[in-house]
Amino acid sequence: MEEGNKDNLELQEYEKKHINFLRENAAECCLFLKKDDSFPLLSPGKVLLIGSGARETVKGGTGSGDVESRFFITCEKGLEESGFEIVSKDWLDNFPKFKVSKKESFINYIKENAENVKSSAAFYSMGFCQPEAEYDLPLNYEADLAIYILSRNSGEGHDRQLIKGDIYLTDSEIRDILFLNEKYNKFLLVLNVPGVVDLLPVINVKNILLLSLLGVVTGNILADIIIGKANPSGKLTTTWASTKDYRYIEEFGNFNNTRYLEGLYVGYRYFDSFNIKPFFNFGFGLSYTNFEIKKRKLSNSNDEIIIEAEVTNIGKYPGKEVVQAYVSPSQNNKDKPYQNLVAFKKTPLLKPNESCKVVLNFKMEDIPRYDEEAAQYILDKGNYIIRVGNSSNKTELYGYIYLNENIILCQLKNIGGKADFISLSHKINYNDSLSEVEKIELTKDNFKYTKIDYNYKKKINEKIKDLSNEELGKLCIGNYAEEGKQNFQHVFGEAAETCSSIKGIDKYLVLCDGPAGIRIAQKYGVDEKGQYRLSEDSILSRMKDFIPKEYFSMLGLPECNKDRKGKVFYQNTTAIPIGTALGQSFNEQLLEQIGANVIGEEMDLFNIHL
DSSP: OEEOOSTTOSOOHHHHHHHHHHHHHGGGGOEEEEOOSSOSOSSOOEEEEESTTTSSOOOSOSGGGOOOOSOOOOHHHHHHHTTOEESOHHHHHHTHHHHHTTHHHHHHHHHHHHHHTTOOHHHHHTTOOOOOOOOOOOOOOOOSEEEEEEEOOOOTTOOOOSSBTTTBOOHHHHHHHHHHHHHOSSEEEEEEOSSOOOOGGGTTOSOEEEOOOOGGGHHHHHHHHHTTSSOOOOOOSSOBOOGGGSOOOTTTTOSSOOOOTTTTOOTHHHHHHTTOOOSBOTTOOBOSSOEEEEEEEEEEETTEEEEEEEEEEOSSSOBOOEEEEEEEOOOTTSOOOSOEEEEEEEOOOBOTTOEEEEEEEEEGGGSOEEETTTTEEEEOSEEEEEEEEEETTEEEEEEEEEESSOEEEEEOOOOSOOOSSOOOOOOOOOOOOOTTSOEEEEOGGGSOOEEOOOOOOOOOOGGGTTOOHHHHHHHHHOSOOOTTSOOOOSSTTOSEEOOOOBTTBOOOOEEOOOTTSOOOOSEEEEETTEEEEOSOOHHHHHHGGGSOGGGHHHHTOGGGSTTOOSEEEEOOOOOOOOHHHHHHTOOHHHHHHIIIIIIIHHHHHTTOOO
């Protein structure tokens, strides 16, 4: 916690360290969906920059997905800081008015829908993003290159919508993207999005970069990639297809209940199993270089399968590759997907012509099917085919595991009741020729059998054994305040705090949410009345249009506190890439470093426990 000074402009050492770390590594979360040889550029130049995310770049999701970092770098600012001259400033100035003009109708839409599902408009609005509006602005500029930043946002509270301006592109977006792609030799469509959009109308664009939402350094990473200072090395964690090719489930978006009828066939398992070709497969991603993966060895230690491969950079730029291993399980007339990702490994940075050895391993005991009737995890008799490559549809046969009998790995009990629906079912036949690949034969002696004991012994903590019902209630409430007293928070703006006002229990825990960084109040004040918020909370600020103004003070909105004259404090935390972006890195070591060296250090700094 830092006491306020001159606008709190000076970056603290921990902020510099964390921002620099993300600047050096966040490009691993990005990937090209399509590319030619137009990029990277040799040097910055004049750029025609337009699109919903050019100036209004999205750094994090809605709800808990947003973090109150003191600033973040937009795409516009990132390009300018790297030396680009933006020739389309007037376009960026005029664009917001089109969305503002649709705001009132969006608010009415939310209120009407909330009433239909018998919810408050404020609660119903959570996670609901206003769709992008149609616009009409001239594009009479001259530049060395053109960049279109397409932005979307989403988060907890609502599924996204199959409408223009959300899953679908608007007519205006399609028109301008196709125009710029045709007019400029160097054109880049940048997707500043947390999830899939339907790219069918613009699928022939030459260069498409999935930038994602990268937190504080979003605009910096875009500029670094364009000038070749960074080479994106991410891979897709979702399957990108036209909406007509996804299995549509009518209950998606139901405010009160959703039955997940797809069963086992989620994501790539559906596309692979039903032989539907998407635009871009799970695990796919292009960078500025290319790699060759060669088989070295397949072995085992009991049920642990060890895959060795050699990866060589056969392109012109330094880069990293992700080696992925998939297993097609023995079918035996049972319901199973075509293949499952079982292991992956990212290479270190390889220079052109440089090679490295990669070792992947997985355990057969981790890939059984669950037999609902018998309440058992089972590996069925037959062949388990191993495929290795750099995306789910670009693999080669590596070998197979043969089991000569069904192997029961674990005996459980069905104690949770039965679902009121039947999941999607599908049968698959393989046509692979296995005569030329290596075989590993396993028997039940290679596995360990377990049986789950459901006779749990309940143990009551001695410290709470003699508490009254009122005291137990306070424990459940958490950060409890007696009537008329200040509800003190050890960390202002945190998600929750355990009770610290019960005799004999002097320890407390500060809990904080934020999948993309630590979500606490960036700026607050303290006076004789207590603590008060001075920075916007992203959840409440999105709900303001649906909350009567008389409740603003009770909710502690910052506009109600502008006349208070207490001491001002700052809690500057770092917005990291969102979860889908972190997943796209396919780099477990990097994620551990972000967790320990960014999030963990800031938790220690602000005394946050969980």
